[in-house]
Amino acid sequence: MKIGFIGAGNMAEAIVAGMLSQKTVAPGDVYLYDISAQKLADHREKYYVNSCATIDQLLQVADICVLCVKPNVAKGVLQQITKDNICLLSIVTGLTYAQMEENIRAKGARFLRIMPNTPLMAGEGATVFAMPHTLRDDEFAFAKEIFSASGLVETIDEAYLPAVTGISGSGPAYVYMFIEALADAGVKNGLTRQMALELASQTVLGAAKMVRESPLHPAVLKDNVCSPGGTTIEAVSVLEQKGFRGAVIEAVDACVEKAKVL
Incomplete structure (x- = not known):
């Protein structure tokens, strides 16, 4: 599967670095979008991944997208997503499933909330999936494979994700x-x-x-x-x-x- 990242900051880089170091995804199957052209250029040079000029361009090539933006802009970004039946993983703190459903413009979108941490970059991450998700079985298995290769993966009811943020996220x-x-x-x-x-x-x-x-x-x-x-x-x-x-x-x-x- 091709995986796209909306936002290419520290956490996105940690996930990408973890995936590539564990060889769960090839560099050619990774696509990044960010408002910073310099950040995209740096990641292309460092990881040999692809970059996209717009969110729409990224949505056209990615099978799974990861939302890696700041909480204060997340809802606005969701309103720019119009591709129907999209599979979206979100690492945005505080952005609930209900809020994702409310703000995304795409029809039939499937969601998984995730709280990872930066030690993914060293292959020693701690990642928690919020339940219940709406991904297909193959999509959930792919997400689990990506993060399991770089550390511990647990699942928990969405209501407890703030506690996870306080322990392993931060x-x-x-x-x-x-x-x-x-x-x-x-x-x-x-x-x-x-x-x-x-x-x-x-x-x-x-x-x-x-x-x-x-x-x-x-x-x-x-x-x-x-x-x-x-x-x-x-x-x-x-x-x-x-x-x-x-x-x-x-x-x-x-x-x-x-x-x-x-």
Whole structure:
């Protein structure tokens, strides 16, 4: 199948990079449209994909389209889609199935809401499909193949998609902040920037793999690192005093509430 992207920003690039690196789609079967000609030129040069001058041109060649625009322009873009029986995947935060049905001008359109994240680019994405979708079986299987090749895929009722946004959709930003802070602490204590970043990022990678592969709860894994009267429990104590857990939970809550009103 040929796949087209309406919008070629960071998230669209992450999906494209993931697909191409895992060879689930050939570059010649990928089409991009964006209002930025420079962005399209950059992607053509980097990924050898096709670009389209208009949305209509993209709709004529793509079997499946992915809506990758900002929430504030999504409804306007939908009103430009007039190709009947289109298969449309949307990664737009806050754009519900009901709103897609209401704003698209095409007849017989089929929809799937998706919340991916940027680690797709590294083959370690976390993607959630909102149910119930209206795609045909072959279209849904194709969508699942694309995203499964680049990480985890889950399904959930549409009502819970804002919570997914707060955890995995925006979550990479929180993790990047933690890695940056951990590396800064290393530099503060005499490590080179390069070594501090390597150690911090590998530690997060390794810890995440432990959580994914171990039957133990994260709290037990944490306890296993903390020796009585040792260095780790001293650091954990400071994090608890500073409200580390509460800050994370409140940040996610704020993200979820924002996702509900976009």
